[in-house]
Amino acid sequence: xNIGKQYPEVDRxxxxxxxxxxxxxxxxxxxxxxxxxxxxxxxxxxxxxxxxYLYGERAxxxxxxxxxxxxxDKIMKYIVKNKKKxxxxxxxxxALNKKYSKESNGKKxxxxxxxxxxxxxxxxxxxxxxxxxxxxxxxxxxxxxxSSITNKNMVIVVNEILPVSVKPLSACKGLVTSDYQxxxxxxxxxxxxEKYPVKINTQVLNSLx
Numbered sequence: 225x226n227i228g229k230q231y232p233e234v235d236r237x238x239x240x241x242x243x244x245x246x247x248x249x250x251x252x253x254x255x256x257x258x259x260x261x262x263x264x265x266x267x268x269x270x271x272x273x274x275x276x277y278l279y280g281e282r283a284x285x286x287x288x289x290x291x292x293x294x295x296x297d298k299i300m301k302y303i304v305k306n307k308k309k310x311x312x313x314x315x316x317x318x319a320l321n322k323k324y325s326k327e328s329n330g331k332k333x334x335x336x337x338x339x340x341x342x343x344x345x346x347x348x349x350x351x352x353x354x355x356x357x358x359x360x361x362x363x364x365x366x367x368x369x370x371s372s373i374t375n376k377n378m379v380i381v382v383n384e385i386l387p388v389s390v391k392p393l394s395a396c397k398g399l400v401t402s403d404y405q406x407x408x409x410x411x412x413x414x415x416x417x418e419k420y421p422v423k424i425n426t427q428v429l430n431s432l433x
Contacts, residue, residue: 288379291333
């Protein structure tokens with residue numbers, strides 16, 4: 225009860241702590257929690273600023289990773305042929321592993337990764353597709369990449385090149401929420417300034433200088 229009288233710095237520390245807790249609770253109430261529950265506000269903010277949330281140029285592509293023992297050109301022809309027949313990536317992968325894993329005691333030799341790769345997100349796609357777009361005459365497009373780092377061959381099959389486009393809210397909700405929080409905080413601070421105008425005692429200010 226009396227420690228503040230003996231040690232004034234403790235009183236100052238406690239006051240800072242109490243003020244910090246109050247500011248934290250107020251900010252949570254007026255900004256953070258409000259932004260998480262105000263779904264209509266977030267949607268309205270997104271609709272107004274959707275042009276700020278964009279995908280870069282993307283390649284809808286599958287990267288097939290092959291064991292070095294496999295002939296990449298042969299596998300690529302098989303993949304392209306079966307894709308034209310409407311086979312899924314999983315069906316093609318299972319068929320290839322069933323065919324080639326027998327000779328390696330069941331060890332799988334074919335894997336794939338499918339995504340809509342944004343430019344700059346994959347070195348393999350950047351090197352083989354985006355750096356070579358002017359030479360790609362037709363889509364779907366397929367090519368082979370030899371990677372000495374992974375000791376694997378890669379077959380790349382591109383289904384579509386997607387231009388710059390607006391992200392749906394579901395793909396950028398975290399960023400939109402963060403930006404919306406900045407708006408709520410700015411509005412809150414402005415309302416405080418209007419309600420509690422700051423008055424500066426110039427005489428005291430000058431004496432401090």
